[in-house]
Amino acid sequence: MIRPLLMCFALCVVYATSKPMEKKDRIHHEEALSSREHDDAKGYEYDHEAFLGREEAKSFDELTPEESKHRLGLIVEKIDNDKDGFVTEEELKAWIKKAQKRYIYVNVDNQWNDFDINKDGLISWEEYKNVTYGTYLEDPEVDDGYNYKQMMARDERRFKVADRNGDLIADKEEFTSFLHPEDYTHMKDIVVLETMEDIDKDGDGLISLTEYIGDMYNHEDGQEEPEWLVTEREQFVEFRDKNKDGKMDKEETMDWIMPSDYDHAEAEAKHLIYESDTNKDEKLTKEEILNKYDLFVGSQATDFGEALVRHDEF
Structure with missing residues (x-):
């Protein structure tokens, strides 16, 4: 039996090779924490989605302030991994990353x-x-x-x-x-290795310009090349091939497919602590978080509390 993941991959390969004008993107981009604008002056919707994940944030919008605070309190206990009564920046950052990967x-x-x-x-x-x-x-x-x-x-x-x-x-x-190896730091080397094996057609352990372009574009006789190929060739020569030997090695491939992006989770953790840390000790107590509950989670006043949908926390 071939697992659904493998069959999906096979279909993607067929689809990609059947559309020669479509550019293949191997770069693993970090997804945004929220679809909302991060402007606290206009509301905390960005922070809610960043802290809870988009789907879970919606469920909190249905809750009363009391129920919202109660569930936030339960989450705080989960965030505090070492059970010392404080939520540190690292613990908050880890939680945000986990919330963002909930779909995984x-x-x-x-x-x-x-x-x-x-x-x-x-x-x-x-x-x-x-x-x-x-x-x-x-x-x-x-x-x-x-x-x-x-x-x-x-x-x-x-x-x-x-x-x-x-x-x-x-x-x-x-x-x-x-x-899902692309989402784990200790799996980065294997993602790079597998990518290089996919692209390296001559088996020399390196990626040449021809192999780089060939992975993105399926040439067909008599077909005019798309304009973006010119840019990709320039990118390879000027930026991808850092040591100018005409090929990409493991480190250069790592820089290409897994660039060091801005750490959105770290920035959001710093922001939440800055806004909630009343005694400025750079860590949060449960009380400090609950006092600023509206920054972390949403809620709405309602007379139908008994009809609210309850969801298990992470």
């Missing part, structure tokens, strides 16, 4: 039961391999255009990197980093 955790939850065959709350490499490549394992000679042996070896390598303790058994966080 939902995606993993939706797939979890398919792979956790023995229902022990963990997913071993054997379980994943049997579910994903079961058909190939039964018939290694299957020929449908895919190199399953190569894909399985690549998956196993990534699984081992995601498996922090080396037991070839993944808990929920490890499995999440396996499925």
Whole structure:
């Protein structure tokens, strides 16, 4: 059985190669924390979405101030990882990043039961391999255009990197980093390696200008090249190939696909602490947060409290 993720990837490849004028973007951009403008003078909607995630922020808008404060108090206890009674900038930053990745955790939850065959709350490499490549394992000679042996070896390598303790058994966080490596710092090297393997057609471990352009654009005989290819060639020569040897190595590829973007979560954590830290000790108590609850979460006055929808916190 081929997992939905693999089939989706295959379809994306077919789609990309069927549209030669469409530019492929391999750069992993950090998504904005909110769709709103960050202007506290006009309201705290940006902060609500940054702190809770967009979907969860909507649910708080339905709550009374009392219920909103109560649920915020429960969240504060979760943010305080070391249980010392204070929320630090690092703890708040970690929470914001987790809130922003909630859709990823939902995606993993939706797939979890398919792979956790023995229902022990963990997913071993054997379980994943049997579910994903079961058909190939039964018939290694299957020929449908895919190199399953190569894909399985690549998956196993990534699984081992995601498996922090080396037991070839993944808990929920490890499995999440396996499925979504681009969102985890310790998985960056494997993302770069896989990207280079995809683009490096001559197998020299480097990406040439020809390979770089060939990955973005599927040339067809007699077809005029799009104008953006000129810019991409200039980008490669002037910025991508930093040591000017005509090719991109691992470090140069890392800088290309995973640029050091502005850390929005860190900036928001600093902002929330600055606005709430009444005694200026650069950390927040639960009381300080609840006193500024409207900065962190939304609410609205209503006479129908008993009809409000309740959601589990993270």
